[in-house]
Amino acid sequence: MKEFCKRLPKIELHAHLSGSIRRDTLHHIWQQKKSESPELTLEDPLLVIPEEGVKDINAFFPLFSKYIYALINTVSTVEFSTRAVLNDFCADGVVYLELRTTPRDFPETGLTKQKYVETVLNTISEFNASNGEMKARLILSIDRRDDVEKAWETVELAKRYKKEGVSGVDLCGDPLKGDPSIFAPHFDAAKSAGLGLTIHFAELPQSSSDSELFTLLSYNPDRLGHVIHCSEEVKKKLVEKKVALELCISCNVQIKMNPAVTTHKEHHFGEWWREGNCTVALSTDDVGVFYSELSNEYWIVHEHFGLGKRQLWELAKGVVDATFAEKEEKERLKGVMDKFGAAEGLWQIDM
Numbered sequence: 001m002k003e004f005c006k007r008l009p010k011i012e013l014h015a016h017l018s019g020s021i022r023r024d025t026l027h028h029i030w031q032q033k034k035s036e037s038p039e040l041t042l043e044d045p046l047l048v049i050p051e052e053g054v055k056d057i058n059a060f061f062p063l064f065s066k067y068i069y070a071l072i073n074t075v076s077t078v079e080f081s082t083r084a085v086l087n088d089f090c091a092d093g094v095v096y097l098e099l100r101t102t103p104r105d106f107p108e109t110g111l112t113k114q115k116y117v118e119t120v121l122n123t124i125s126e127f128n129a130s131n132g133e134m135k136a137r138l139i140l141s142i143d144r145r146d147d148v149e150k151a152w153e154t155v156e157l158a159k160r161y162k163k164e165g166v167s168g169v170d171l172c173g174d175p176l177k178g179d180p181s182i183f184a185p186h187f188d189a190a191k192s193a194g195l196g197l198t199i200h201f202a203e204l205p206q207s208s209s210d211s212e213l214f215t216l217l218s219y220n221p222d223r224l225g226h227v228i229h230c231s232e233e234v235k236k237k238l239v240e241k242k243v244a245l246e247l248c249i250s251c252n253v254q255i256k257m258n259p260a261v262t263t264h265k266e267h268h269f270g271e272w273w274r275e276g277n278c279t280v281a282l283s284t285d286d287v288g289v290f291y292s293e294l295s296n297e298y299w300i301v302h303e304h305f306g307l308g309k310r311q312l313w314e315l316a317k318g319v320v321d322a323t324f325a326e327k328e329e330k331e332r333l334k335g336v337m338d339k340f341g342a343a344e345g346l347w348q349i350d351m
């Protein structure tokens, strides 16, 4: 079944660029930097990131701010790591990827937000032009800690580079920080410009009051990430609004975003899948940090929720309409899914 999950054409909608860089890619960059500047004090990524993935929620956000951003801070390291991430997803059988990243200035190297976004987009364009199997788009993230000015810079970049492959805007970052109610005009402007909107939602109990969640829903997101700590009223609203859910099983279980859930079997994927009221997009979140590829997330729902080959394929196919892709790309994806289903004889399998 693992092999089937790898071959299954999959769509990844929730993957943070910096969190998707594998530790061997980071190690390669670290070695390069160390040889150029022996005085570099950063530790080897192979020592910083455990082989089995990060398990401590307190170590998670600082890993980016204190470590990865100090390593990936030049045009060449952004290019190298982005290319590696694209190749890794493609090798896992992903046929469409919406990668997301937070535009950042790197004062220590002079890399600006604009140049950062252009570098990621150029790398994606080169990949798309040379690869027939997987196409990628970019989502720009507003961090919860951003002030209104910073958030406007992100929305402006997203609008400016829409034609070059930016398909949407995201709200991410440490759920314990910031006040997301300040971003109403930003998301409104992004939606008016035809960009998709996805929001990290109900990740921790502290960021899941009905008041915060209804505020986020008032921005009319197309998709929501995580969706862990929701009241019945909120769940009802999600169904009413037909929001697609980006569920990150390994991430949630591994760093215990819901302290009551300690096994994959107990993850809220089961509830949403059985009810079938919202599209579910299995997602990796940060494959470089949690070490579970998208094919493994599909295998997990086979192993722990009993989905067979046809159900896995239908789950994967259902994600097409939740993408922020243009019509032609959605048609291509439906074709890829149908071709796979026919070649595998999945139509004939009883559910």
Ligand code: IMP
Pocket (backbone or CB within 6 Å): 016, 017, 018, 019, 064, 065, 100, 101, 102, 103, 141, 143, 172, 173, 174, 175, 200, 203, 251, 285, 286
């Ligand atoms: P980047 O935006 O490409 O730099 O990817 C890393 C960033 O994504 C982190 O600094 C966080 O702000 C955000 N991120 C990654 N995983 C999560 C998550 O599970 N919840 C909220 N934000 C996240």
Ligand code: ZN
Pocket (backbone or CB within 6 Å): 014, 016, 172, 200, 225, 285
């Ligand atoms: Zn995320």
